[in-house]
Amino acid sequence: MAVIGIESSAHTLGIGIIENGKILANVKRMYPISDKGMIPMRVADFHVKGVKKLLLEAFATAGIGIDNIEAIGYTMGPGIGPCLSVGNITAKTLASKYRLKIYPVNHAVAHIEIAKHLNKFSDPLALYVSGGNSQILGITDEPFKHYRVYGETFDIGVGNMLDNFARAAGLKPAWGSSVAKLAIGGRYVPMPYTVKGMDFAFTGLQTKAIGMLKGNSASDVAFSLQETAFSMLCEATERALALLGKRSLLVCGGVAQSQRLKEMLRSVADSHGAKFGFAPDQYNADNGAMIALVAEKMFRSGKRSCSIEACGVRQDYRADAVEITW
Amino acid sequence: MAIRLIAKGAEAEVYRTRIFDIDAILKDRKPKAYRIRELDENIRAARTKSEAKTTYIADSIGVRVPNVLLVKRYQLYTTYIEGTRMSSLMQQGKSIGNRLMSKVGKYLGMLHNAGIAHGDFTPANILIDAKGEPWVIDFGLSSISDSIEEKAFDLLLMKRSIDCKSYAYFVESYSSKASASKAILARLSEIEKRGRYNERA
Numbered sequence: 001m002a003v004i005g006i007e008s009s010a011h012t013l014g015i016g017i018i019e020n021g022k023i024l025a026n027v028k029r030m031y032p033i034s035d036k037g038m039i040p041m042r043v044a045d046f047h048v049k050g051v052k053k054l055l056l057e058a059f060a061t062a063g064i065g066i067d068n069i070e071a072i073g074y075t076m077g078p079g080i081g082p083c084l085s086v087g088n089i090t091a092k093t094l095a096s097k098y099r100l101k102i103y104p105v106n107h108a109v110a111h112i113e114i115a116k117h118l119n120k121f122s123d124p125l126a127l128y129v130s131g132g133n134s135q136i137l138g139i140t141d142e143p144f145k146h147y148r149v150y151g152e153t154f155d156i157g158v159g160n161m162l163d164n165f166a167r168a169a170g171l172k173p174a175w176g177s178s179v180a181k182l183a184i185g186g187r188y189v190p191m192p193y194t195v196k197g198m199d200f201a202f203t204g205l206q207t208k209a210i211g212m213l214k215g216n217s218a219s220d221v222a223f224s225l226q227e228t229a230f231s232m233l234c235e236a237t238e239r240a241l242a243l244l245g246k247r248s249l250l251v252c253g254g255v256a257q258s259q260r261l262k263e264m265l266r267s268v269a270d271s272h273g274a275k276f277g278f279a280p281d282q283y284n285a286d287n288g289a290m291i292a293l294v295a296e297k298m299f300r301s302g303k304r305s306c307s308i309e310a311c312g313v314r315q316d317y318r319a320d321a322v323e324i325t326w
Numbered sequence: 327m328a329i330r331l332i333a334k335g336a337e338a339e340v341y342r343t344r345i346f347d348i349d350a351i352l353k354d355r356k357p358k359a360y361r362i363r364e365l366d367e368n369i370r371a372a373r374t375k376s377e378a379k380t381t382y383i384a385d386s387i388g389v390r391v392p393n394v395l396l397v398k399r400y401q402l403y404t405t406y407i408e409g410t411r412m413s414s415l416m417q418q419g420k421s422i423g424n425r426l427m428s429k430v431g432k433y434l435g436m437l438h439n440a441g442i443a444h445g446d447f448t449p450a451n452i453l454i455d456a457k458g459e460p461w462v463i464d465f466g467l468s469s470i471s472d473s474i475e476e477k478a479f480d481l482l483l484m485k486r487s488i489d490c491k492s493y494a495y496f497v498e499s500y501s502s503k504a505s506a507s508k509a510i511l512a513r514l515s516e517i518e519k520r521g522r523y524n525e526r527a
């Protein structure tokens with residue numbers, strides 16, 4: 001029997017099907033991003049229109065039907081309210097119609113768990129970097145088993161910072177990779193560097209970098225911005241690794257698609273004799289498979305199904321609020 | 327000169343050594359392979375210089391800190407202090423006395439009055455000597471700044487690491503010492519409300 005997961009926290013609607021940890025399907029449909037950004041209601045409409053077709057596509061890819069599903073997971077948060085609601089309502093509808101167990105899943109925990117699963121790590125330190133989030137997490141047993149946030153951004157996520165800069169520089173989406181392309185051949189110009197222990201901040205860097213677009217080569221600015229931001233993340237991560245003595249390090253989330261960031265983090269892990277891992281890009285971008293994976297873990301560990309009435313969404317659902325029952 | 331590695335952190339390698347015939351700690355900021363050279367050198371040089379300067383100022387205003395002995399581009403020699411980190415004592419389950427917490431609060435107030443934000447003001451950077459006196463160590467992330475925000479972060483880091491009662495003694499003594507304590511504590515509450523420390527239900 002398999003478990004299905006629905007992800008709809010932002011611009012990606014993703015559906016995944018998992019059976020005993022094996023990924024049978026991971027299909028997605030992404031709202032086309034323009035330089036105007038995202039209007040939440042429009043993105044939610046886009047997801048509503050696509051969800052039925054995507055569900056059928058997921059079943060076709062997995063080669064199974066709804067009769068083979070025993071539980072469903074959906075992203076409870078964090079994310080954009082109207083978008084989250086689409087996955088939530090879809091999951092509740094399926095759960096009540098087909099009498100499935102239903103599990104609300106934390107998006108950040110799901111990103112870490114899928115990378116952990118694919119790398120077969122047992123107790124890694126995780127750097128979770130995406131548009132809205134940048135956190136350093138590891139499992140602790142006190143006062144209950146959960147992902148403790150050891151370090152995190154004081155203001156915006158590193159992905160949003162790269163996006164904002166890219167928009168100001170007139171680049172095209174996807175912004176992270178556009179910045180990386182622009183950075184090729186750039187030279188270093190000094191920029192603000194803000195790390196406090198295991199925490200970091202990006203708005204000062206963003207403001208400075210955008211201001212520097214006047215009077216400097218855009219390539220130099222992009223290069224320096226990327227190097228500075230990633231060095232900050234690496235320094236905070238290295239401090240956590242040294243402090244906690246974890247034997248493995250993984251990076252996950254949308255910004256984990258950056259080759260440069262992975263190369264730098266591998267160097268950090270190597271210098272501490274720790275293993276380094278990451279998931280293939282389709283699992284770093286938002287996806288349904290990670291939601292199905294965590295829902296399956298919740299289900300198999302004996303966690304009680306959520307009652308339909310109690311299943312909601314929480315835009316600011318933090319990873320450290322989740323009890324890890326597996 | 328005998329030299330012995332005693333800690334390898336993310337920031338630097340720390341050695342016990344002797345210099346000028348004095349028991350000393352050498353903090354050596356080694357290159358980080360993940361960073362590009364220019365950025366790496368800037369960070370290491372700036373932090374070494376800033377650490378030397380703020381440690382020296384702290385000493386001159388009467389905060390118990392190691393003495394600066396020698397400053398090189400990436401290396402800093404300070405006097406060796408025999409003691410145990412407050413964080414280690416806490417891990418061993420030993421209670422930290424109220425008098426000691428008050429003193430730590432007073433020291434932070436003095437640092438802030440002198441324009442110094444410590445930058446990593448946690449129990450791991452408070453050394454307790456055999457007489458039970460606290461020493462403030464590791465000014466590696468410190469800055470000389472008129473920023474209320476950076477000072478509020480010093481309070482936040484300590485607040486996150488100790489229990490409520492210890493914090494009460496700490497902050498009471500801090501407030502009576504730090505001239506801008508009102509504004510700094512107001513900023514602390516604001517930071518705590520920014521959402522990353524509390525869930526907005």
